Amino acid sequence: LIIASTPVLVGATIAIVAVSPKCLSWWQASPIYQIYPRSFKDTNKDGNGDLKGIQEKLDHIVYLNIKTIWITSVYKSPLKDFGYGVEDFQDVDAMFGTMSDFENLIAAIHEKGLKVIMDLIPNHTSDKHSWFQLSRNRTGKYADYYIWHDCAHTDGTITPPNNWVSVYGNSSWQYDEVRKQCYFHQFGKEQPDLNFRNSAVQEEIHDIIKFWLGKGIDGFSINAVKFLLEATHLRNEPQVNKSHNPESISAYSELYHDYTTTQVGMHDIIRSFRHTMDKFSTEPGRYRFMGTEANQQENIEATMMYYGTSFVQESDFPFNFYLINMENLSGNSIFETVSLWMKNMPKGKWPNWAVGDPSTSRIASRIGKEYTNVINMLLLTLPGTSTTYYGEEIGMENIASENVTFPEKSPMQWNGNLHAGFSEGNTSWLPVNPDYQNVNVEVQKTQPNSTLNLYRELNLLRNNELPIHRGWMCYIWNDSNVFVYLRELDGLDTVFIMVLNFGQESIIDLKALVSELPSEATIRLSTNFSNTGKVVNTKTIKTEKGEGIILEYKTRKTVHTMEAFQVKCFVAEKACYSSALNILYMHC
C-alpha cells in the first residue's frame, strides 16, 4: 500500500470508498432482480404487465436494496415461445408499450440510481420477421440470412437433410412452401435460426446491440448462445442409444448434439459482441454488462468457457443454472453445487447464483415453502452476484391450473386487492395465485418476520458488510442437513459464519471445526427473526429445518491463512481493509 501523501487525496479516497461498494463494478455490487414484464404490473388494464407498470414499481426494487434490474424480452414478437421469437429487434411489443415508454423507463431507472439489462436473442427470429419473409423469397442479401437446405420430396413426404431434432422435439428442419426448401430451427418451427456463418447476419446483431446500448441500457443477457452455430457438414448426430430405430428418434434427449451446439467459432462470435459492447463502456460508471445464457448442465468446462480467458474477455459471467437444476436438497448437495462452480471458475472471475427463473417451477413449490428463506439467505451471502426472479422475495408459489404451461409466471402479488394489485382491469392474462391475500408485498411489509423483510435485511447486510460482498469464503462444514461457510476480509476483525439448514433439525459444534472461534457468537440475522440478536454457544449451534443463521464474531485471526483451510477458501480478488484510513487496498 502506497499511502497517498496529501490529506486531500486520502480524504477523497475515503469519500469514494464510503459511497460505493469497494472495488466492485455495479454488476458485482448488487443482486439482479429479474422481471418477467407481462406479469409484473399492468397499467392500461388489459391484463398484461407493461413498461409503465415496471416504472411505477421501481420503488419496490429500491425498497429491496437492489440496484440492478433484468427485464426479460420486450421485443416486438408474436408471443410464441413467450417473447423469444422476435419479429423486430429494434422495437418493443405494443403489449408492453411504445418505444417512448421504454425510453422513459430507462430514464426513470437511471434517475433512481439503478441499472437495467435486457435480453439479446441472436440465435433466431420469428418467422414473421421481415428478414425471414425476404429470405424465403430469396431477396438479395437476405437469401442467406437463414439456414436453408434442399429437402428430398417424394409422394408428398419431406425427407429432412439429416436426423437433427429441435429442442422442443421432432425434426429441426421445416419445409417452406414459398422457397421450396427446408429451414433449420433449434427451437419452434416459428423460430427459424439465423445463419451466423453469414457475416451480414453478424453485422445485424452488432447493430442491434448498438441500438439498445445507444438507448442507454446497461447490459445484455445473451440468450441461447450455445446454439449460435451448427456444423456445415450436416451429418447425422449420434444417437444416445444406438439400438433405437433411427426412424423413431424425435426427442431432443435422444441425440448427442455434437453438430448443433457449441461449435468451434461460437465463442468468437460472442466475443465480437463483447467487443462492440466495450466501445460503450469507456465512460466511468458506464460499464456494460454481458451475461450469457447457455444451460450446459452436463459440461461444467464448456460452461466456464463463456468467462473467456485471462487475456480475452467474453461474458462477465455465464448464468449459473446448477442450483436451478439441482435434484435433491441437502446441506451436502448445496455444498457440492456451490463448490462445483467455485472449483471450475477461472481465476479472477466472478461467480453468480440463481435458484429460480422464468422457466422453472417457483422455489416454494419446487423445493418447499419451508426452505424459501434459507435459500434467499444462501444467495445473498455467497460471494458473487445472485439473480432473484420477481416474487421470490415474498415466496410466491406456482399457480395450480390445468391449462397453464408456465405456472411460475403468474402475476406479481402486490397487495390484497383485485388481481393482487397487478391490474385494475377485468382480467389478467394468467390467474393470480389464490394465496395472494397472505402472500403479497403490502402485507409482508407489515410482518417483521416476513420473507420480504428477511430478503431486504439480507441485502442491507450484504451492502454494509465488506466481508460478505467482497471477502473470502471458506467452506467450514457440510452434512445432509447443513451447509456452513465463513466470510472474512483481511484487516477487518468482523467475521460472519452462515449456518444454513437444508435438511432437518441439526446441532453442530462449530468450535470443534474452527478451533480459533470464540466460545460465543451473536446471531446477526436468522430466518427465524426471534433468534436475531441472541448470543449463542459456538459448541452447540442449533438450526431448525429450513432455518438459516448468520453468526457474527470478532477475531484478529483469519481462517483462510490456516493450514487446514488453505484449499477450502476462495476470493475473487484479494483486498485488505485499513481501519486507520477506512479504505480497501490491493496487493496486500
Place this chain on the structure above:
Amino acid sequence: LIIASTPVLVGATIAIVAVSPKCLSWWQASPIYQIYPRSFKDTNKDGNGDLKGIQEKLDHIVYLNIKTIWITSVYKSPLKDFGYGVEDFQDVDAMFGTMSDFENLIAAIHEKGLKVIMDLIPNHTSDKHSWFQLSRNRTGKYADYYIWHDCAHTDGTITPPNNWVSVYGNSSWQYDEVRKQCYFHQFGKEQPDLNFRNSAVQEEIHDIIKFWLGKGIDGFSINAVKFLLEATHLRNEPQVNKSHNPESISAYSELYHDYTTTQVGMHDIIRSFRHTMDKFSTEPGRYRFMGTEANQQENIEATMMYYGTSFVQESDFPFNFYLINMENLSGNSIFETVSLWMKNMPKGKWPNWAVGDPSTSRIASRIGKEYTNVINMLLLTLPGTSTTYYGEEIGMENIASENVTFPEKSPMQWNGNLHAGFSEGNTSWLPVNPDYQNVNVEVQKTQPNSTLNLYRELNLLRNNELPIHRGWMCYIWNDSNVFVYLRELDGLDTVFIMVLNFGQESIIDLKALVSELPSEATIRLSTNFSNTGKVVNTKTIKTEKGEGIILEYKTRKTVHTMEAFQVKCFVAEKACYSSALNILYMHC
C-alpha cells in the same frame, strides 16, 4: 496524407523507406527458407547435417535474397517420427550439436540480418521424455500430464476405451504395463499426447516458448495444433462408412475425427501461446512470428480460424497446404487453389504459400521438372509470404530408393564433390540424388538460365518492386494452360502481369482482357532467360509449356478501380506511393 512539415522529418521518412520493405514486418517482407537440418550440411563427418552446417551455409541464404530461415525440429529426440517425438524440449539433439552451437547459430543468423523460426511441438512428447516416465509411475503432478484411461483387460487382450485411431492407423490407445492403464496418442505409440486440459501442462509449454524466445529465436511454427484437445466424453467417433464392421476400423480415414480434432477451447490455448510470445515482441524490429500447422484440407473455414479475429490475434498465418495437396496441375486449378485462400482469408490478414515441404514429394518429382521454375515464379510473385523447402531453389528431385520412406529428405546438393558437398565423411544418412553432378548450387551459379538464378532474380525483383511485395493482385485470366494475374500499387505507374503456364503451349490476347493495356510490354523476367528483356505484343502473349513470364509496362490507370475487376482484386492493406516524397502512405 499529412505531409511532414520539416525537411528533416521527410528526410528521415525517406531514409526509413529506402532501407526496409515498406510497411511490412520481417515475416511478411521475405520468403521463408525451410531447412531440414539433418540433410542440409554435415560438418562433423558423421553423415548427418548439423547446426554448424547451417551456420556454414548462411551465405547461401543471403545469396538467394532471403531473410527468414525455418529450422525444423532439432529438439533432443529418439528420432522416431523424424524429430517430432521430443525427449527434451529445452535441449538440442546431440546429432545436431550442442546448445552452444545453437546459440552461435542464432547469433550468426542475426549478424547477417536474417531471422530464424523453429518448430514448437506441443501436442505430445516422446515416451522417453522424463514427464512420461514420471507420469506412468503416477509421480506427483506428472500423474495427469498425459491422457490416461482404464483399459478393459480380459484373457490378455486389451480393450481400449473407444474406437479412436491414430493418424498412423490402429487404436490411438496404448496399454502401459507400468501404470496398468492406456494412454492416448494421436501419432505413434512412442508419442503420447500431453493432457492440455491440465493447466500445469499448458504452463510447461509457455515455459518452453519463453526459453527459446529468450535464446533469441524470432518465432515458431506450431505443429499439429488441431490435435491439442480431445473430447472428455470418450464416445466413439462416427464411421465414414456406417456399413463397415466396427471391429474392422483401423485406418485414420475411416472415422470422422469430431472428438479428437479442433475441439472448442483449442484456439484459446493457441492464443495463450500468442499472448506469451507477444511479451517478447515489444522492442522495435523484434516481433515474434507465429505460424500454425494444421492440415485441415477439407475445411477451409476451420483453417482460417487460426488467423484469429479482427480483435484477437492468433497466428500470423496458418500454413497453407492447399497447393501442396492440389491434385491436377492446370492454370485453372492453380487459380482455384489461390483464390480459395484469398476468398476465405479474413480481412486484413496476410496470405502464405508453399508447394513443397518435408513430408511431400519434391516438386520436380511430383509435378514435373518442366514446371519447377514456373512454380517458383508463382510463389514469389503472389502477395504474401512463401515458404521454400531447401533444394527447391535448384529443382532437387526425390531420391529413388526402395528403403527410403522420405525420398524428399535427401541431402542438399551443394556441388559436384563427394556426397554433393553435403558431407566430407564416409557416409550420408540418406543417399544423395545421383543427379547431383548437374543439379547443385555451385554449377547452377555458373548457368545464367538455371533454376537457382531464376529463383534469386525473382527474390530480387520482389524486394525491389513495391507492387509485387506490397500492391494489389488482380485476377486477369485462367484456363487449362495459363493463370494470369496483375500486380499494381496506387501512385506507381509500373505494373506487372504474370503469365504462368501450367499446361501446354498457349497464346492469349491480354489486350482483349485488359482494354487499358498498352499494345506492347517488356518481359521483365522469364523462366526462359533468353526471352527476358524482349518487347512483346500484348495481343499475342505466347508461353511454352511450363514457362512463366513477368510482363512490365507503364500506365497511370489502375486496374483494381475498374468496374470489371472490382471483385477480382485483393490487397492486404491498401497503401499508396508518393513519387514526390518517395514514400508509401496509408489512408489514400
